[in-house]
Amino acid sequence: MTESSYNIKPEFISDRVRALPSSGIRRFFELISNMDSVISLGVGEPDFVTPERFSKAAFDAVAQGETHYTSNYGLPHLREAVADHLERLYGIRYDPRNEILITIGVSEGLMLALMSVLNPGDELLCPDPYYVAYLPACQLSSGAFVPVATGMENSFRVSAHDLEAHCSERTKAILLGYPSNPTGTQMTREDLTEIADLAARRDLIVVSDEIYDRLSYGMPHTCFPSLPGMRERSILLGGLSKAYAMTGWRVGWVCAPAELLEAMMKIHQYIIMSAPTPSQYAAIEAIRNGEEESQRMVADFDARRRLIVAGLNDIGLTCFEPHGAFYAFPSVRSTGLDDVEFAERLLLNEKVAVIPGSAFGDCGRGHVRCCYAAPRASIEEALERMRRFVGSL
Ligand code: PLP
Numbered sequence: 001m002t003e004s005s006y007n008i009k010p011e012f013i014s015d016r017v018r019a020l021p022s023s024g025i026r027r028f029f030e031l032i033s034n035m036d037s038v039i040s041l042g043v044g045e046p047d048f049v050t051p052e053r054f055s056k057a058a059f060d061a062v063a064q065g066e067t068h069y070t071s072n073y074g075l076p077h078l079r080e081a082v083a084d085h086l087e088r089l090y091g092i093r094y095d096p097r098n099e100i101l102i103t104i105g106v107s108e109g110l111m112l113a114l115m116s117v118l119n120p121g122d123e124l125l126c127p128d129p130y131y132v133a134y135l136p137a138c139q140l141s142s143g144a145f146v147p148v149a150t151g152m153e154n155s156f157r158v159s160a161h162d163l164e165a166h167c168s169e170r171t172k173a174i175l176l177g178y179p180s181n182p183t184g185t186q187m188t189r190e191d192l193t194e195i196a197d198l199a200a201r202r203d204l205i206v207v208s209d210e211i212y213d214r215l216s217y218g219m220p221h222t223c224f225p226s227l228p229g230m231r232e233r234s235i236l237l238g239g240l241s242k243a244y245a246m247t248g249w250r251v252g253w254v255c256a257p258a259e260l261l262e263a264m265m266k267i268h269q270y271i272i273m274s275a276p277t278p279s280q281y282a283a284i285e286a287i288r289n290g291e292e293e294s295q296r297m298v299a300d301f302d303a304r305r306r307l308i309v310a311g312l313n314d315i316g317l318t319c320f321e322p323h324g325a326f327y328a329f330p331s332v333r334s335t336g337l338d339d340v341e342f343a344e345r346l347l348l349n350e351k352v353a354v355i356p357g358s359a360f361g362d363c364g365r366g367h368v369r370c371c372y373a374a375p376r377a378s379i380e381e382a383l384e385r386m387r388r389f390v391g392s393l
Contacts, residue, residue, distance in 0.1 A: 020136050025359050028343065032353050039382045041370040042353040044181060044327070046301075048245040050282070051293040057285035058249075058278035066281060070274040072265060074102025074253075078280050081287040082238075082253050089213075090223035092231065098258040101265055102275045102283075105252040106211045109237040110137050112254060112264040113207045114175075117235070118143035122172035127158035129329075129360035129367075131181045131209070144170065149363050152331060155320045156183040156363075160194035167202055174199060176224060177209040179216055179324020182360045182369040184305075186324035189222045196227040207235045211252070212325040214243035214294060217302045219323045225255070232257055235264075242326070243294050244286045249279040301326050304372045304379055311383035312370070315390050326373040329357065333366045335393050343368055349392070350385035 010018065025042075032038050073079060079096035087093045094100050103109045110133060118124060120142040126134055128147035138145040148166050150156045163174060174195065178187045199206050208224035225234035239252025252275075254264055286294075305322065312319040312330045319330035332342040339356040346352050355371075357364030372379055 016140065020139060023132055023359070025132055025355055028347075028353065028355060028359075031344075031347060035347070035351065038347070038351045038353050039374070039378050039385070040353040041372065041374055041379070041382055042355055044371050044373070045247045046242065046245040046297065046326070046373045047375055048297050050245050050249070051286075051290060053293070054244065054246065054282045054286045054290060058282040061281035062278050066277055068277060070102075070277050070280060072269045072274055073098075073100070074275055075277075075280045075284070078102055078284050078287075079253075081284050082255070085287050086223070086236075086238075086255065090226045092223060092226040094255040095258070099255055099261055101254045101261055101268060102280060103239075103252045103254055103268065104250045104272060104275050105241055106209055106237045106239045107133060107252075108268070108272060109239075109252050109254040110134070110207075110209065111140065112267050113235045113237065114138055114141040114143060115267055116260065116263040117141075117173050117205055117207070119172070121170060123168060123170045124173050124175055125163050125166055125171060126175040127156075127177075127180075128362060129156070129180075129182055129357060129364035130175075131177050132360060134175055134177070135361075138175075143172075146171070147361055147363070150185075151363060152318075152320055152329075152367075156180065156185040156329070157187055157191055158195075159191070160198045163195060164198050164202070171202065171204060173205040173207060175207045175209070177211075179212040179221070179322075180327075181212070181325055182327050182355070182357065182364060183329040184322020184325045184327040186216050186219045186322075187222070188219070189227075192222050192224055193227060196224070196230050199233060200229050203233075205233050205235065206230065207237065209237045211237065211239050212242055213238065215298055215301060215326060216324045217305060221324075235260060240283055240286055243298060244290055245297060246279075246282065246286065249276070249282055251275055251279045251283045301373060304374075304376055307376065308370060308372045308379055308383070311379075312386075315383070315387045317386070317390065326371055328370045328372060329364075329367050330370065331367050335390055337393070339364070339366055339368050346386065346389050350389045352382045352385045352389075
């Protein structure tokens with residue numbers, strides 16, 4: 001916790017913010033920041049630098065004076081590029097004029113979606129384990145977060161049956177994030193079709209965070225709103241951070257029917273105005289001409305995925321095969337340690353950083369998240385150190 005010498009009263013901070021959980025990941029990064037030569041499988045971002053051509057498009061735009069606000073919706077050329085991109089990949093067409101909003105990453109899109117949809121007390125179903133921002137975003141939107149348990153026996157896939165078992169009079173929406181952070185789970189089209197049937201039957205909205213859509217290995221990605229009948233009840237969140245190595249540029253998009261998009265625009269226009277202009281130019285280049293670079297990075301992640309999954313299983317840290325994102329989520333139960341003890345002792349004894357699974361919800365307990373978007377040599381060295389650590393227990 002950050003404290004000054006001013007003795008600030010806790011009541012100066014709103015109840016809303018004081019009620020937010022502190023992030024289990026952040027505590028870990030604070031520990032790491034005080035240590036030297038740590039191999040980090042902790043941070044969820046690509047080790048690649050943004051391909052030079054994407055950056056150059058931003059520099060060129062700035063040199064030409066493109067340093068002003070853009071339309072609140074984002075640059076028209078970028079919205080057209082996003083529309084074409086989604087149509088090419090998933091056969092779904094959004095109107096660039098009023099169904100696409102350029103955001104400051106999926107992070108902003110997530111807040112816009114939940115704040116626009118949830119009334120106080122409305123319930124939001126979400127598969128557990130879940131990305132760390134989902135619960136706070138729901139709380140800040142005055143919603144009630146309802147975790148739906150998943151487990152390794154089913155590769156952490158959520159079933160429509162289990163979602164339905166958690167439905168009540170107050171259920172308003174489902175929040176899906178596949179491929180998943182932290183588990184790397186990818187859903188099949190059949191899985192998602194059953195959830196689509198449930199959403200239609202129960203008249204629910206589905207917020208689908210597809211930030212990892214391009215990072216799907218050996219399994220086609222299904223874009224949730226492209227399923228029959230889902231376009232009119234879905235909010236699609238997407239962006240460039242992961243598959244285009246653009247985390248720091250802060251660009252993403254929200255796609256939804258015009259009425260829903262207008263609701264989100266109402267918030268966006270007051271708190272953001274428009275996504276960073278140079279970043280929007282870089283994004284146009286990435287989407288229009290960056291497929292080759294992106295595919296090269298994805299192929300590299302795939303090779304590292306095989307390396308880490310085989311390595312973890314070999315050490316005895318049972319790991320199901322993750323088909324998406326860039327995370328492996330092995331069980332550490334065989335070591336007799338819980339996930340927090342495991343991660344802390346591994347960090348202190350062997351200087352390898354992984355994230356305790358319980359930072360992502362109750363169902364993450366007994367697992368750790370290992371991000372393999374790290375250099376191959378670091379992954380190999382981390383596996384060696386983990387082998388030594390497990391052997392020493
Ligand atoms: N959603 C998920 C599941 C993520 O893992 C992340 C980043 O780690 C985000 C959203 C945030 O993405 P962005 O950089 O587009 O804000």
